[in-house]
Amino acid sequence: MNRIVSLAGAAALAAMATTAMADQVRIGIAAEPYPPFASPDAAGNWAGWEIEIIDAICTAAELDCVLTPTAWDGIIPALLSGRIDAIMASMSITEERMQTIDFTNPYYQTPAVIVGGQGVDVEPTPEGLAGLALGVQVATTHQAYAQAYFEGATELRLYQTQDEANQDLAAGRIDAMQADSVAMDAFLASDLGNCCTLLGSVAMDESILGRGVGAGVRPGEDALRESLNAGIATIIADGTHAEITARYFDSPIYTYNQ
Secondary structure (H helix, E strand, O other): OOEOOOOOOHHHHHHHOOOOOOOEEEEEEEOOOEOOOEEEOOOOOEEOHHHHHHHHHHHHOOOEEEEEEEOHHHHHHHHHOOOOOEEOOOEEOOHHHHOOOEEOOOOEOOOEEEEEOOOOOOOOOOOOOOOOEEEEEOOEHHHHHHHHHOEOOEEEEEEOOHHHHHHHHHHOOOOEEEEEHHHHHHHHHOOHHHHOEEEEEOOOOHHHHOOOEOOEEOOOOHHHHHHHHHHHHHHHHOOHHHHHHHHHOOOOOOOOOO
C-alpha cells in the first residue's frame, strides 16, 4: 500500500528494543483491513495476498512467525519497542524510514495511480487535478506525494482508511483519489467501483514513493533481516511468489532483481 507513519519520538523507543531474535517472530500487520492484501473475516482470521506471502516467506526461511495486528499509526514504535519483530504491512522503503529502521529487499512494487469519480476525466497531473477534491489515506506515501505535488491547487481530504476514501469517491463527496494501483484494481472491479475511472499513474518520485515494499526490522537485527531476505529470494526463484500473485492479480507485482 505504500504507507508512512509518524516518526516523532520513534528514535527514543529504539533503546527499549531487544536485539536478540526470538524463537517466535512476531510479524506486525496493520490492524486496519487493506484488501486484497490483508483483511480479517468475521472470526478474525486474516487472509489476502500479503498474508499468503508472509506465510510463504516464513516457511521458506524456516521461521516460526505469528501475525500480530497493530494499529498502523503506531506500527514503527511497536517495532522499536520490541512489541513486534518485523513489519510486513505494505510498508514502502523510503529514505525517511531508513533513518529509523532497516528493511529487507523488496517483495513487491506497484505504481501510485489517480482514480476519478463519476464524470471526472482529467490528466493525473497537478494541472489536471487543479480545483478538484482529492482523497488520500492519512499517514501514507500517497498523502506525502499529494502534499508535495497537488496541495494548493487541489483540495486534499485525508481518510483514516482506504475504504473510507473509496466510499466517498463512489458517493461523489470527492472528485478523485490517489492510491496503490493494485488496491485500485480491486476497487474498480467491485460493484462500488463501477462509478469510477482509472485516470493513470502519477509521475514517479522515488524519494517519496519509495523503492518498493519490504519487511521492516529493528536496526541491528541483521540475522532476522537476512533470514527474511533468504525467504523472499526463495519464493521468487521457485515460483511461489508468482503462484500466489496469480490468484489475486492479473499481472506480476514484483519488478526487482535480487
